[in-house]
Amino acid sequence: MNILILGGGGREHSLAWAAMQNPKCDRLIVAPGNAGIAAIAECAALDIEDGAAVTEFAVANSIDFVIVGPEAPLAAGVADDLRAAGLLCFGPSKAAAELEASKRFTKEVCDACGAPTAAWARFTQAGPAKEYVHATGAPIVVKADGLAAGKGVIVAMDEAEAQEAVDEMFGGAFGAAGAEVVIEEFMDGEEASFFVLCDGAHVLPIGTAQDHKRVGEGDTGLNTGGMGAYSPAPVLDGAVAERALEEIVKPVVAEMARRGTPYQGVLYAGLMIADGAPRLVEFNVRFGDPECQVLMMRLGAQALDLMLACAEGRLAEAQVNWADDHALTVVMAANGYPGAYQKGTVIGGLDGLPEDSLQMVFHAGTAERDGDVIAVGGRVLNVTARGRSLAEAANRAYGMVSRIDWPGGFFRRDIGWRAL
Numbered sequence: 001m002n003i004l005i006l007g008g009g010g011r012e013h014s015l016a017w018a019a020m021q022n023p024k025c026d027r028l029i030v031a032p033g034n035a036g037i038a039a040i041a042e043c044a045a046l047d048i049e050d051g052a053a054v055t056e057f058a059v060a061n062s063i064d065f066v067i068v069g070p071e072a073p074l075a076a077g078v079a080d081d082l083r084a085a086g087l088l089c090f091g092p093s094k095a096a097a098e099l100e101a102s103k104r105f106t107k108e109v110c111d112a113c114g115a116p117t118a119a120w121a122r123f124t125q126a127g128p129a130k131e132y133v134h135a136t137g138a139p140i141v142v143k144a145d146g147l148a149a150g151k152g153v154i155v156a157m158d159e160a161e162a163q164e165a166v167d168e169m170f171g172g173a174f175g176a177a178g179a180e181v182v183i184e185e186f187m188d189g190e191e192a193s194f195f196v197l198c199d200g201a202h203v204l205p206i207g208t209a210q211d212h213k214r215v216g217e218g219d220t221g222l223n224t225g226g227m228g229a230y231s232p233a234p235v236l237d238g239a240v241a242e243r244a245l246e247e248i249v250k251p252v253v254a255e256m257a258r259r260g261t262p263y264q265g266v267l268y269a270g271l272m273i274a275d276g277a278p279r280l281v282e283f284n285v286r287f288g289d290p291e292c293q294v295l296m297m298r299l300g301a302q303a304l305d306l307m308l309a310c311a312e313g314r315l316a317e318a319q320v321n322w323a324d325d326h327a328l329t330v331v332m333a334a335n336g337y338p339g340a341y342q343k344g345t346v347i348g349g350l351d352g353l354p355e356d357s358l359q360m361v362f363h364a365g366t367a368e369r370d371g372d373v374i375a376v377g378g379r380v381l382n383v384t385a386r387g388r389s390l391a392e393a394a395n396r397a398y399g400m401v402s403r404i405d406w407p408g409g410f411f412r413r414d415i416g417w418r419a420l
């Protein structure tokens, strides 16, 4: 079958890598792709948030199945356009993508079905928001309602910080995303990510992961898109995962169906776990990045079959074949990230690295220039490995990192430390 993957980061490289291993995949196009993806698939320039353009491209290239990587095309309704044209697509409709695109919407859905999450209130004006912050006290969490590229959340440890966040959001710091603000109870606990495929009616858990959001070792410093991840997440063990499925995921999926907007695709539940009880922090309507890279490393070729079963409404009969393994990914980022960073630095040492079912360097922000691989993003490489234990996976990943010659980049040496 001919497959089109939308996106061009490490997540999409890992999705492409898994799809390519499946004999069902005859031809693979990734739009826009990157230098690493170009080594295993065709890359095409395409405005992936333009549903009409994506549909036209898919029809012109006889595409049988479209996998949408990032949230922006989903929130823009690209999956709706593809399905309206009769194309098979992995990813939720615009209406169902509201679970990531609007925090207020998610809170309302949770309340409607009784899914445990932080107490909350919503505001469209600074005055009442600030009164609420003052009455509730800190710590407290202030969130821009809409998509803000992962930056619209302020976890305020004192009241002044929270008041400042309210002013910033209503002052337009996050554009239209901050026109409405959700203020939440601060939840204490350990965070983990739970990934579940949904075909509108049925759900199938496909793995757990934890990521490291802070730029510095020991989980210190500025927030980033993620400096590394590992799977499985020890804190999300069988009993906790079962509770998350029964108390959060299934009720939400049922509520979405009841509203006439069934959820189809991967549902990524960000959970806060305290005393064995999971509560929802947020939903994402796509795979996490870099969490996807460790999930794909563990699932391999079956990932394509599972995504197909999901898109075709056959999840009730699908099953995941687990190896009792672990995977870990180390993000290599450009010096300066998450602040201003240099682009165009040359990355050496990639050619000699092994690439097999135990280890892969997934490219996040790379391009090719005169035969060299150069860095063009903040997060640039995801050095990913699998092992019988997390320690084995970590050793294998860091072994590859040490062979990469990139003075323009840095990485954390302690990915997985909590679990190791």
Ligand code: AMP
Pocket: 118, 141, 150, 153, 155, 184, 185, 186, 187, 188, 191, 270, 281, 282
């Ligand atoms: P989000 O974009 O909703 O994932 O929020 C970013 C991060 O802020 C989360 O990964 C948590 O670490 C933190 N966070 C968000 N909401 C809460 C909350 N209610 N309590 C504590 N931490 C939170």
Ligand code: GLY
Pocket: 150, 211, 225, 226, 284, 287, 288, 289, 290, 291
């Ligand atoms: N790694 C966090 C995310 O993809 O949202």
